[in-house]
Amino acid sequence: MDKTISRKGFDDVMVPNYAPSQIIPVRGAGSRVWDQAGKEYIDFAGGIAVNALGHCHPELVNTLQEQSQKLWHLSNVWTNEPAIQLAEQLTKATFAQQVYFSNSGAEANEAALKLARKYAKDNFGADKTEIIAFNNGFHGRTLFTVTAGGQAKYCEGFEPLPGDITHLPYNDLATLEYHLSDKTCAVIVEPIQGEGGIIPAEPVFLEGLRALCTQYNALLIFDEIQTGMGRTGALFSYQNYDVIPDILTSAKALGGGFPIGAMLTTKVIAESFSLGSHGSTYGGNPLACSVASTALKLINDPTLLAGVKQRQTMFLSGLKQLNQKIGLFKDIRVEGLLIGCELKVSWQGKSRELLKLAEEQGVMVLIAGPNVLRLAPSLIIPYPDMNKGLQRLAQAMLALKMGF
Template identity: 80%
Template sequence: MINRTMFDEVMVPNYAPSQIIPVRGAGSRVWDQSGKEYIDFAGGIAVNALGHCHPELVKTLQEQGQTLWHLSNVWTNEPALKLAKQLCDATFAQRVLFANSGAEANEAALKLARLYAKKHYSSEKTEIIAFKNSFHGRTLFTVTAGGQPKYTEGFEPLPGDITHLPFNDLAAVEYQISNKTCAVIVEPIQGEGGIIAAEPVFLEGLRALCTQHNALLIFDEVQTGMGRTGKLFAYQGYQVTPDILTTAKALGCGFPIGAMLTSHDIAASFSVGTHGSTYGGNPLACAVASRALELINDPTLLAGVTQRQQMFISGLKQLNQKIGLFRDIRVEGLLIGCELKEAWQGKARDLLTQAQEQGVLVLTAGPDVLRLAPSLVIPYPEMKKGLQQLAQAMLAIKMGF
């Protein structure tokens, strides 16, 4: 019988998954092996933007699955070309590179930034400025760019010439940046770092400093892209245009795909043979992502994200007034972080476990922050039910369960 015990027998122990195994999903509900139902406020970590098994995405996958699965990059394919054109039309971009994940998209962005700087300026223009508590993926390059030492311990020696500065501290960047800086990489909203939004003046300042020093501004929108903030991409709400943008997670709404978006001039540095991916741009992933983009990049759906944001803000504040577990509630579209008060610091994982017991799936963003990233189209009755279940979990934590 397939059960949770089998994980400990056959899987590499780099994860510690829950004791339940979900086996079926529909919309914003999932069911485990015993048939218990859960409201999904986790969304596969901001991946399932249209919920589980959206009928339009299922239909697209079935149709493409009966047409063409894989070619390799010796040839291109129609779904990849269509998706690339859609992304260019919907953003600042003129060129797109496809990958399989956010980490791969960020890896490509960082490599491209270094290559572009060396080709256009100097072989010494190699510094990358990143920010503390950021997260950009788990390849050795991207995990080094991420500003969380716990993810790099034991993997030394690490790639060099990466400088970490405090997030939202423009003065620190102004002091550090120089003509040796090739790129600044930043999340418009730090996800794994606790749902911390960049201040508009900070991103505006980064844009100006990068322009002044001929450095590329890279926006990591792996978690914030595809409607999560109420805009198709978060940069559109800040009105600051990056040179390179990376996206993944909700791009395929659960089918693995990532993308790096940039301009024609910058993309030209990736000449034939400089970078590649066997599966990047495969027809199955691109067909699903193309339909997902059509569905998400819709004014009515994006307006619905803002409406649901307000309902979550109201509901969470009401819960907190009664229970008093959170010191701060940070909401950016449907990316939500609830920071625990000092008395309950370190118990975010316990709250996740209690929430699961009550029938609602949530996430954490570090040990002190509960994270919610539900479907962008979660029905209002399920929002209400999930919040009621979360309230019971909060009470259990407060009472010491």
Template identity: 80%
Template structure:
């Protein structure tokens, strides 16, 4: 620990677009984290669904060290072995035939939206530019992706925004049927809306989107930044449905904490990104790709994925038992290890307070808006850690209920 580094220092030297907790974590191992004072926490947050294999997984540390001693960065003037290896793995594991690498989910989505418009113009017409997205979606913080997400709180002050983006109600197929036309170049959807409160897309909704996109020659884009890499119990959430997208974006757990994003698509669509139409200085760098390659090998394992579904049942059973006694939640929902607990009307607006009480108990959780707590722990979190974390959550729930 560096005694000269304190939470006060953040306010002095960091741009104030974040308001982090008053603690500063300094070490992590598995599903445990320790702060500067040595206090231990159980991690149900997972770096917002990033640390899919927990903190400092031995295999990932070894991959990072090995590549770090060979080659870090080249730029895209040259390619590299880890990038090609990772792209082959992703194609072998999914519908995709080609991959574009970026540094984040926002960048992967930016590439997807640009590609959708370019493909439409290449194959249909210059007027085929509309992107349909859904209310309360979240696709990133670049100007284009925040505009497609459409949440006013993230757009305010940055106008004028990119145009020809239409926002419609989530899980409302009739509204899509009414709006979509031959001017629509793409429909983008999260299989589970994360920031909106862990809201799963209904199977009939996704199937309807696929049919409507086919009818109007529009691309169906799945934003799997949060739901991908085993989070739902399938490698990617689309694999647990009857729907295959045209473009899929991944990030977060793809590198398990090492920054990397990816856009996956077919060869015919990828052709519209010809040489120099898009790019990234760091995208596909060997260091990140080497770690992501090992992460994908570990996560794309039937036993691990089955374990995610088993842990889901443990979490759901435990949360329901807590709620039957304490009664704070009106709904507990989600898939795999992406779970949302919505507060009852009497407690709405207090999700962040519950997060604070949980932290005091030694538990890290997340929120998804003001009314929902979000759990996104390691996919291999030990069962004793689940049980202890749920006990800590119960104490936090009681503290909120009692007004401590």
């Protein structure tokens, strides 16, 4: 522990685009984390759905150590074994035939949107450029992806923004059908809106979206940055629906905590990313791909995925019991281990206060806007940790209700 590092140091040397907690975690194991003072926390946040296998999973650690003794980085001038191995795993497990690797979800979505525009131009002409996205969506922080996201607050101050992006209401098939046209090149959608409040898409909405995209030769892009890699009890959320996208993006849990993103698509569509049309210095590097390969092997396991559904049931039951006693939430939305607890009207705007109170009680949680408490724990969180975390969350809920 370096006792010279403090929260004040963040304000001194870091760009102020974040406002992190006063605590500084220094060690994690499984679903528990310890700060500089040695205080223990139950992790219901999972690094925002990143640490799908918890902290320092032994097999991920072993893979990282082994690969670190072999080869860290190669430019894309050369081929590397771990990248091909991971791409083969992903294509065998999904609809996709080819993969592009990036470093993050935003970069994966950037690649998907660029590919959609290029594919439309290559196959249908220069006028097919419109991208449809949805209100309250979130797709990343690059200028292109933040514009595609449907939350104006993330775009303020960065104008002028990329053009020909249209935002429509989520889960509103009639409006989509009215608007979509031959000028639409792609529709990008989260099967569950994460930052927008843990709002699942209705099956009929996604099915209609698929049919309309096919009708108008528009590509359907599923942003599975947060919903993928077992989070909903399927490897990717699209597998819970009778819908197959044209492009799928993945990141967050793909590397189990090691930064990596991926864009998955078919060979026909991928042809538009011809030689030199897109690239990444670090994307697909051996370290990231090796760790992600092990993470994918562990997560894409029927027993683990069934365990996600079992934990979903237990979390939902536990949260309902807490809410019956304390009464803060008007709705609890659960899809696998992506959980949103929406505050009642009288407690609207208090989600961040609840987060801070939970931290004081020794449980790490998230928010999804000012009115929704978000949980995204490890997919293999031990049941005793789940129960202890819920007990601590209950104390935080009581503290909020009693006015601290």
